[in-house]
Amino acid sequence: MSAITTIAVLPVVTVVLMTTLELGSLRVVAGRAGSAADLAALVAVNDQDDAELARSGRLVPAPDAADVARAVFKQNLDPIAGLLAASPDAIAAAARVSVDIAPPTVRISATVPVRTSFFGALFFHPITDVAVAANGGAR
Amino acid sequence: MITILVPLLFAVIEFGDVFQRWVAQESATVQVARYAAELGGDAPEVRALLDDSLRLSGIDPARSSLDVSPARVGWRQPLTVTVRTDATVAIPFLFATTIPLRTTAIVRGELNR
Numbered sequence: 180m181s182a183i184t185t186i187a188v189l190p191v192v193t194v195v196l197m198t199t200l201e202l203g204s205l206r207v208v209a210g211r212a213g214s215a216a217d218l219a220a221l222v223a224v225n226d227q228d229d230a231e232l233a234r235s236g237r238l239v240p241a242p243d244a245a246d247v248a249r250a251v252f253k254q255n256l257d258p259i260a261g262l263l264a265a266s267p268d269a270i271a272a273a274a275r276v277s278v279d280i281a282p283p284t285v286r287i288s289a290t291v292p293v294r295t296s297f298f299g300a301l302f303f304h305p306i307t308d309v310a311v312a313a314n315g316g317a318r
Numbered sequence: 319m320i321t322i323l324v325p326l327l328f329a330v331i332e333f334g335d336v337f338q339r340w341v342a343q344e345s346a347t348v349q350v351a352r353y354a355a356e357l358g359g360d361a362p363e364v365r366a367l368l369d370d371s372l373r374l375s376g377i378d379p380a381r382s383s384l385d386v387s388p389a390r391v392g393w394r395q396p397l398t399v400t401v402r403t404d405a406t407v408a409i410p411f412l413f414a415t416t417i418p419l420r421t422t423a424i425v426r427g428e429l430n431r
Binding site: 181182184185188189192193195196199200203204206207210211214217218221222225226247251254255258 | 319322323326327329330333334336337340341344345348351352355394396420421422423424425426428
């Protein structure tokens with residue numbers, strides 16, 4: 180009886196275990212992607228227009244702030260590139276970056292496709308999209 | 319049955335703990351990177367912040383390593399901060415091992431020297 184119960188329960192418990200691991204991994208990657216967006220927005224908004232600051236004393240994001248945001252976003256996605264379903268370059272290039280002058284703000288939002296191979300085998304969902312967004316303001 | 323279900327249950331708990339540590343370490347790394355950017359690179363204060371952050375997350379800072387590269391940066395220069403720790407996973411009847419956790423954050427120096 181015990182052996183039959185084990186055989187019956189084993190697949191269910193194994194699926195629960197694998198789902199837990201996949202969800203945990205997805206949560207970590209989502210956190211990492213969120214941090215990457217956060218750092219990108221912060222670094223980009225700190226990239227101030229020095230000439231404007233010296234001339235008028237106003238904080239204005241540098242003309243290349245959007246490029247800086249994408250570059251830092253990409254660099255911070257690189258360590259988890261193996262877990263992503265697209266290259267960090269492509270994800271950063273597709274990210275939506277907006278730079279406002281007043282108040283000086285950088286916003287970045289992106290969709291990060293994450294490999295979820297177990298979900299693919301179980302639910303036909305091999306890639307899970309994680310949406311991340313971050314705002315940074317200079318004060 | 320016990321020898322199959324107990325390891326599976328412990329695997330859920332142990333790997334859940336590893337994921338929790340990974341997220342906590344990730345967060346600590348980002349905070350440390352931000353602080354290092356403000357101070358212009360590696361400094362005792364940066365290491366103290368990492369130790370405090372890890373300790374608050376239940377991670378022994380004595381078993382962690384911090385790499386700030388380069389050690390000294392100027393305004394807008396890239397700065398890479400890497401934290402390494404080992405997470406122990408022990409699953410009854412199966413195995414006990416350590417999993418290296420490495421987290422990295424890349425920022426730019428904010429100190430105009």
